[in-house]
Amino acid sequence: APAHPLWPEIERVTLEQLQYARLGVEGGVWQLFAEDGEMKMYKREEEVDGLAVDPLKAVHTVKGVTGREMTHYFFSPDVRFEWETTLEQMKVLETIADDTLVILQIHKRVWPASQRDALFWSHVRRVPNDTDRDAQDIWIACNHSTEHHEAPSNEGKMVRVALTVCLVCQTSIEPPADGGPVTRDHLTCKITYCSVVNPGGWVPTSALRAVYKREYPKFLKRFTQYVKDRCDKQPILF
Numbered sequence: 001a002p003a004h005p006l007w008p009e010i011e012r013v014t015l016e017q018l019q020y021a022r023l024g025v026e027g028g029v030w031q032l033f034a035e036d037g038e039m040k041m042y043k044r045e046e047e048v049d050g051l052a053v054d055p056l057k058a059v060h061t062v063k064g065v066t067g068r069e070m071t072h073y074f075f076s077p078d079v080r081f082e083w084e085t086t087l088e089q090m091k092v093l094e095t096i097a098d099d100t101l102v103i104l105q106i107h108k109r110v111w112p113a114s115q116r117d118a119l120f121w122s123h124v125r126r127v128p129n130d131t132d133r134d135a136q137d138i139w140i141a142c143n144h145s146t147e148h149h150e151a152p153s154n155e156g157k158m159v160r161v162a163l164t165v166c167l168v169c170q171t172s173i174e175p176p177a178d179g180g181p182v183t184r185d186h187l188t189c190k191i192t193y194c195s196v197v198n199p200g201g202w203v204p205t206s207a208l209r210a211v212y213k214r215e216y217p218k219f220l221k222r223f224t225q226y227v228k229d230r231c232d233k234q235p236i237l238f
């Protein structure tokens with residue numbers, strides 16, 4: 001594994017997030033708050049120091065794309081402005097590897113809160129499917145807050161959020177009955193998106209919950225549609 005000081009944390013958090021995502025929404029602790037076709041969005045209402053830090057878990061099924069394609073476009077900074085509507089600025093501060101970056105993002109101010117930025121490492125990896133042999137491998141993209149010497153210290157200007165996010169994708173292929181070639185019509189990608197965002201500074205709980213309720217369904221719907229459109233008529237990346 002590459003000898004970078006962040007590597008042990010990247011390895012640990014990525015695998016922890018994979019297990020967390022695979023728990024699904026069992027246990028009755030998750031509250032369904034948004035539904036749109038195959039997409040179901042759940043949250044837990046939790047406060048840390050009086051701040052709402054509501055863990056979010058979304059499950060979605062997208063036809064016609066693979067988990068590798070879905071996580072690739074989620075990870076790729078080059079296309080982020082195409083689908084991430086709340087983004088104002090983004091800078092890749094460090095390229096640790098071709099699948100591992102440190103990114104600084106400044107998000108548009110969301111009234112009534114002050115403007116926020118997010119500083120995180122971003123990692124994408126294929127996880128061999130050890131349980132079900134004839135299933136496809138799992139792909140995970142993970143973003144987790146970190147420190148970085150090149151990030152501005154933001155004296156009093158911007159509030160820095162703390163976040164841990166993962167996108168876990170499992171592709172399944174229903175081969176054509178006539179033994180013909182596998183096309184995108186035979187692909188189904190099961191997605192679990194998990195996020196915990198600490199807003200980093202005071203936001204009225206009701207306002208924060210209203211932002212999440214509005215923004216998360218829009219975000220996941222827009223992102224998955226973006227990937228479908230990008231992949232349509234392109235060769236399949238397994």
Ligand SMILES: CCCCCc1ccc(-c2ccc(S(=O)(=O)CCO)cc2)cc1/C=C\c1ccccn1
Binds near residue numbers: 084163165215
């Ligand atoms: C009062 C509002 C404070 C929140 C501001 C904010 C902080 C962080 C983030 C955010 C959301 C998703 C990611 S990601 O999944 O890693 C993808 C890469 O961008 C990283 C950051 C957003 C937003 C602001 C709006 C908002 C909130 C949810 C959902 C969508 N937008």
